Amino acid sequence: MNVSRRHVPVLIIGSGIAGCTAALTLADAGHEVLLINAGSQLLDGNSELAQGGIIYRADPARNGGAETAGARNNDDAVALEKDILVAGHNYNYRKAVRFLCRQGPSCVDDMLIKRAGVPFDRNEDGSFNLTREGGHSTPRILHCRDYSGRAIMEGLTAQIMAHPRITRLHHRAAIDLLTSRHHAKTSQYRYEINNRCMGAYVLNEESGEPETILADWTVLATGGVGQVFLHSTNAPGCVGTGVSMAFRAGVDLANLEFMQFHPTALYEERSNRRSLITEAMRGEGARLLSHKGQPFMQGYDP
Numbered sequence: 670m671n672v673s674r675r676h677v678p679v680l681i682i683g684s685g686i687a688g689c690t691a692a693l694t695l696a697d698a699g700h701e702v703l704l705i706n707a708g709s710q711l712l713d714g715n716s717e718l719a720q721g722g723i724i725y726r727a728d729p730a731r732n733g734g735a736e737t738a739g740a741r742n743n744d745d746a747v748a749l750e751k752d753i754l755v756a757g758h759n760y761n762y763r764k765a766v767r768f769l770c771r772q773g774p775s776c777v778d779d780m781l782i783k784r785a786g787v788p789f790d791r792n793e794d795g796s797f798n799l800t801r802e803g804g805h806s807t808p809r810i811l812h813c814r815d816y817s818g819r820a821i822m823e824g825l826t827a828q829i830m831a832h833p834r835i836t837r838l839h840h841r842a843a844i845d846l847l848t849s850r851h852h853a854k855t856s857q858y859r860y861e862i863n864n865r866c867m868g869a870y871v872l873n874e875e876s877g878e879p880e881t882i883l884a885d886w887t888v889l890a891t892g893g894v895g896q897v898f899l900h901s902t903n904a905p906g907c908v909g910t911g912v913s914m915a916f917r918a919g920v921d922l923a924n925l926e927f928m929q930f931h932p933t934a935l936y937e938e939r940s941n942r943r944s945l946i947t948e949a950m951r952g953e954g955a956r957l958l959s960h961k962g963q964p965f966m967q968g969y970d971p
């Protein structure tokens with residue numbers, strides 16, 4: 670068996686929005702990055718399927734109250750935090766929520782608008798056309814028509830492909846993480862408190878051979894688990910391999926019982942793919958009707 674081995678400074682597993690933004694951020698900071706994914710091209714996960722859009726910030730000009738745009742942005746960060754805590758039934762990790770609400774909009778500015786040049790829809794006056802999704806108390810969602818994920822991923826992947834410090838390998842399915850505890854050569858390492866990740870075993874799906882990728886830093890960006898359900902709007906590869914690898918490597922997992930479901934999808938008998946009917950439609954006031962044209966949701970959520 671021809672087992673190949675290589676060493677890289679940074680290994681990123683998964684090329685969705687998480688993997689691509691991590692790759693660009695680290696490569697811009699001067700690190701050599703190897704980005705691998707299971708599919709035949711960069712666009713193979715859930716990210717390109719996203720329709721509704723991405724959270725930004727309420728338009729300060731239309732969001733009165735505080736005096737300056739900065740103060741109004743801060744007001745929206747506080748309002749967004751409240752919306753997220755309500756939607757999360759206060760189970761949320763508050764520090765993470767606060768970080769997301771305060772840093773998220775400027776990350777969207779820097780990475781998606783300025784760096785990747787994503788052409789988010791604008792109003793006639795040049796301001797962003799913000800929409801509102803379920804759970805949000807105000808419009809703050811940036812979108813590109815109803816193919817926001819594809820537009821975002823096209824912008825990001827163009828930057829990835831042009832970056833001199835990012836190498837891409839497709840058809841590489843990570844099998845397991847290499848960790849100091851798992852793979853120690855002497856028993857003493859097993860007693861170390863820090864269990865370090867040192868890369869991953871990867872199946873080269875073109876050659877059928879496993880490869881060893883040693884890395885100083887490994888980023889697990891393998892997305893969700895939606896395809897473990899019979900009916901799913903997720904991409905075919907979303908089967909939770911990252912969660913399983915992390916678990917086997919000794920990572921503590923939490924909140925796995927919380928799963929976002931899309932209640933509205935098109936059922937097609939001949940295909941396993943379920944196309945989503947975007948939740949932005951419900952945010953904009955669309956209602957679910959039975960085959961008789963009758964609203965029925967009040968029976969479940971009065």
Ligand SMILES: Cc1cc2nc3c(=O)[nH]c(=O)nc-3n(C[C@H](O)[C@H](O)[C@H](O)COP(=O)(O)OP(=O)(O)OC[C@H]3O[C@@H](n4cnc5c(N)ncnc54)[C@H](O)[C@@H]3O)c2cc1C
Pocket residue numbers: 682683684685686687688705706707708711713714715716717718719720721722723724817818841842843844890891892893902903904906907910911945
């Ligand atoms: C139909 C649909 C609509 C959505 N709409 C919205 C929306 O409007 N707004 C919103 O905010 N969110 C939306 N979401 C959710 C959003 O798409 C995801 O939260 C987001 O894309 C996750 O990004 P990611 O980078 O973590 O994962 P993904 O984009 O799923 O990327 C995962 C990557 O990991 C790779 N991978 C997986 N396992 C392995 C392995 N073992 N080895 C190597 N590579 C592996 C895959 O090949 C892929 O490249 C939607 C989701 C779906 C399915």
